[in-house]
Amino acid sequence: MKSFLKFSKITLSAMVGGLLFLYSCSDQLVDDVAKGEVSAVQAEITLGENPDATGVSEISSDMTLTAGNTYVLNQFVRVLSGVTLTIQPGVTIKGKKGTLSGDPATGTPPGTLIIERGAKIKAEGTASSPIIFTSYEGAPAPGDWGGVVILGKAPVSNNDTDPQIEGVPEGTTGDNSYGGNKETDNSGVMQYVRIEYAGNTLTNGNETNGLTLAGVGNGTVIDHVQVSHGNDDGFEFFGGTVNAKYLISYRNRDDDFDTDQGYTGKIQYGIVLRDANRYVDFPANGFESNGDNDDASANFTDGTFANFTVIGPIKNDCSQGTVNAAYNSGAILRDASSLDVFNSVFMGFPNYQFELASDAGTNLQFDGNVLVVPNYAGAQGTNATSGFTVLTANTCDAAASPFTFAMSERAGLTANSWSFNDTFSVMPISGSTLNSGASWTNAKVSTDAFFDKVTFRGAMGYNAVQNWNFNSNWTSFN
Numbered sequence: 001m002k003s004f005l006k007f008s009k010i011t012l013s014a015m016v017g018g019l020l021f022l023y024s025c026s027d028q029l030v031d032d033v034a035k036g037e038v039s040a041v042q043a044e045i046t047l048g049e050n051p052d053a054t055g056v057s058e059i060s061s062d063m064t065l066t067a068g069n070t071y072v073l074n075q076f077v078r079v080l081s082g083v084t085l086t087i088q089p090g091v092t093i094k095g096k097k098g099t100l101s102g103d104p105a106t107g108t109p110p111g112t113l114i115i116e117r118g119a120k121i122k123a124e125g126t127a128s129s130p131i132i133f134t135s136y137e138g139a140p141a142p143g144d145w146g147g148v149v150i151l152g153k154a155p156v157s158n159n160d161t162d163p164q165i166e167g168v169p170e171g172t173t174g175d176n177s178y179g180g181n182k183e184t185d186n187s188g189v190m191q192y193v194r195i196e197y198a199g200n201t202l203t204n205g206n207e208t209n210g211l212t213l214a215g216v217g218n219g220t221v222i223d224h225v226q227v228s229h230g231n232d233d234g235f236e237f238f239g240g241t242v243n244a245k246y247l248i249s250y251r252n253r254d255d256d257f258d259t260d261q262g263y264t265g266k267i268q269y270g271i272v273l274r275d276a277n278r279y280v281d282f283p284a285n286g287f288e289s290n291g292d293n294d295d296a297s298a299n300f301t302d303g304t305f306a307n308f309t310v311i312g313p314i315k316n317d318c319s320q321g322t323v324n325a326a327y328n329s330g331a332i333l334r335d336a337s338s339l340d341v342f343n344s345v346f347m348g349f350p351n352y353q354f355e356l357a358s359d360a361g362t363n364l365q366f367d368g369n370v371l372v373v374p375n376y377a378g379a380q381g382t383n384a385t386s387g388f389t390v391l392t393a394n395t396c397d398a399a400a401s402p403f404t405f406a407m408s409e410r411a412g413l414t415a416n417s418w419s420f421n422d423t424f425s426v427m428p429i430s431g432s433t434l435n436s437g438a439s440w441t442n443a444k445v446s447t448d449a450f451f452d453k454v455t456f457r458g459a460m461g462y463n464a465v466q467n468w469n470f471n472s473n474w475t476s477f478n
Contacts, residue, residue: 048074048111055109056173059083065091067129072096072136073111073145075104078174081118084188089129094136095145095198103169103202110200111136112146112208114168115187116175117153117215125192127224130474135197142253142278143231146208147198152187153180154217156239157262157291157301165238167200167208178215183241185217192224192474199231199253207232210252214238218265226250226475232280233288234272237263237303243450246468250477251275251420253284256310259303259339260290266450268306269466271426271459273418273477274348276313276323283328286310286346291336291361300338300361304444306451308341309426309459312348315418329355330371333364340365341387342445343438345458347372348418354388368439370457389437424477425470426459434458 048057055075062083065071067090074096079085087093095111103109113133115121125131135144151165156179164176190211201207210227211234218241226248227234234249239261248271249256256272272286287310291301310330313323330346330353333339338361346353346369353371356364366387373390412432416425428434440446440453452466460466468475 043068044070044072046072046074048077051075052173053104054169054172055104058174059085062086064088065093067091070094073113075109076112076114076146076168076172076174078114078116079119079121081116081175084120084122085115087121087123087125087131089125089131089192092132092134094134095147096136097144098146098200104172105169109169110144110146112168112200113148114174114176115148115150117151117178117180120186120188121148121150121190122188123190123193125224125474127192127469127472127474130192130194130472133193133195133198137197140197140229142197142229143199143201144197146200147210147212147230148195149208149212149214150187150216150220151176151178151214152216152220152240152242153178153182153185154215154240154242155179155181155183155262155264156215158239163214163238163261165212165214166206167202167212169202179239180215182217184219185215185241186219187216187242189221190223190225191221194226194228194474194476195230196228196476197230198227199233201232207254209233209236209258210249211235212238213240213242216240216242218243222247224469224474227252228476230254233258236260237265239263241265243267245269247271248475249273251278253278254280255285255288257286257305258288259301259337260335261301262291263301263303266304266306266448268451269459269468270305270308270310272308272310273420273424274311274313274327275420276315276327279313279324279326281326283332284326285328285330285332286312286349287331287333287339289331289333289337289339300336300363302338302340302361302363304340304342304365305344306342306445307438307454307457307459308344309417310344310346311417311426312346312350312353314348314350323350327351329353331355333357333360335359337361338363338365340442340444341369342366342440342442343368343454343457345370345372345434365442365444367442368437368457370434370437389433391433419477421478422476427465428456428458428460428462430462432462435462
C-alpha cells in the first residue's frame, strides 16, 4: 500500500482555524499565517503526483479537500476501503487529460477518482457553493478526464462472482470489484455537485462515465448532481440500490441514464437535454436499460423513475428536423429490464420516444407519462398499452415566419427548453398539460414515502421549481 498522496510543488505551511493550507511561500508569509494575520491562501494541489506503473495513487487515510484550493487529479486516484474523502463546499477538482485511451500499458490514464468498496466520499456542496469536477485543460472538451467512480457493496445481477468495473484497465493496482449483499450500504454523500467534460473510452463498451455508480447502496445520499459535456454516459448504474433526486444530464454524448445489472433504486426529478451535434458512433438514448450482460435469463433491472423531462436533439423550431443516425430513442428497455416510469415526458428523438425491445421484461409499470411525437419521426413505437399520453405534433410550416412547431406548444414548454445557455428552462407554461395529470395510484409508488406526490408531470410544474434552485451556482447551461 502506498503512502498518503503527495502534493505537487507545494509545501506544508500552517494549520489555521482547523484548515490545512498548502503553498509555496516565503518564511515571513509562513509566520503571518501562523499568527492569523493572513487568511486562506489559494493553492493548486496535485492528487497523485507520483503514481505507480499502473497509473495509480492511493488515499490511505481520511482526507479533507478544503475550500479555497483547487485540486488536480493525476491519473487514477483511489480512496481505499475504510477511508473517507471529504470535499468542502466550493472546492474545484480538475482531472488531467490522458493519452492513448488511458490504458497504462500504452499511454497515460486520465485523471479519475475511484471510491473503492468500503470507502466513502462526502461531497456536500451547497446551492450557492457547489463542488465542481471539471477538466484541467484550458479549452475543455468531452472526455478530457475519467470522471467519478463509486463502488459499493449492494446487490448486483452479474454472471461474475466478483465483477470488476469497466473503464479501469485490468492489472491496475487496487480493488476494482463491486457488489455484495448489503442493500443499505453507505458510500457517502454527493450533494450540489457538477461533473463536466468527463468520460474516457478504452474500447467501445468499456468506458468511464461522468458519474459511475456500481453496486452502490441506498444508505448513500445523492441529490442535486449535474453531469455535463461527457464523452460517454451521464449517469450509469451497475446494479445497486442507491436512490437519488434532482439529477441533470446535459449535452453528454452517449446515454444520459444507463441502468443495468439489476439496478433497483428509485430516482425522482431528472432533466435530460441533448445536443444534435454531440453523439457517439453508436445509438445514443435518453434512457438505456439492460439486465445482466445482455442475458435475458438473469434477474431483471427494475429501477423506478418519476418526474423526468427528457428532451432529445430535435429542436422545436423546425431547424433540426433531421439528426444523425447515431441518435435513437428517448428511452429503450431491453435485455431483461423492467424499468418503471411515472409522470415523465419524452420528446425530440428521431426513432422512438419510448421503445421496448422484444426481450424487455414483462413486469413493466408505466403511468402518467407524456410522449410528444414529431410527425416526421414516425410512431412512438412503444408496446405499452397504458400509462402514456401521446401528443402528435403538427406539421412544420416552412413558410411561416417565425417557424411554428407544435411539438413545444403541445407539451407546453418554451423555446428555452432547447437552449444551450443560462436561459434554459423546462418549466411548462401556464395551462400546459404537464401542470396536472400526475398519477400516483400504481402500487409501485402509491405508498412509497420516497416519492413526493406532486401534481405535475415532468421535472417541474408551472411556478413550482420544486427545490431545483436554478438561480444559484450549482447548475450551468452553456
